[in-house]
Amino acid sequence: MPEADCAFCQIVQGSLPAKIVAQTSEAVAFEDLKPQAPTHLLIIPRRHVRSLADAQTKDAPLLGDLLAFAGRLASEVGLTENGYRVVMNCGSGAGQSVWHLHLHLLGGRRFQWPPG
């Protein structure tokens, strides 16, 4: 069930605008509002899952779909040759600010280590 006050559920439902770049039956990819790289997309499941900590064993296939989708999308938008980083924050201490699980896909520049 979508959560009424979840911005990402609203994007999935089309009631909140977003620059959607690709969709599958399970996931939606759209541009981050505060991009941290020339390409910075968010990849979210259509189904509301609060965070990786709240994902259950039954959600493993969905998580796999998200990560595989990130890889395909990276290829489609031309990030593969120069490399890209995929990041998931779990919990406010790690920087999660929207409580609908999401992957960040960042590319188009060099990246530093550590990752934040």
Place this chain on the structure above:
Amino acid sequence: MPEADCAFCQIVQGSLPAKIVAQTSEAVAFEDLKPQAPTHLLIIPRRHVRSLADAQTKDAPLLGDLLAFAGRLASEVGLTENGYRVVMNCGSGAGQSVWHLHLHLLGGRRFQWPPG
């Protein structure tokens, strides 16, 4: 098939030592040799997959197992309350230095944004 010159395949096979903290039928988790946080684990598939860019559609379940394993492990080692970050680098430009797909699980400190 394991790759003879792949350090992570050698860890999976037990011919290269590593501080292994958990294993499943599909994946192995061990301590990063150059930790970037109080907890810094690498989670790898037993099967050799070069990078996310080389993963194929058939690998989606394996990718899901890895991410779900990261979430369970984070809970088991006590990272959930204060949050944690999961990172995958794809390509040398993003910092990938071992060509056997792996997830970084980092926790135990605050994280900055952008993620590197």
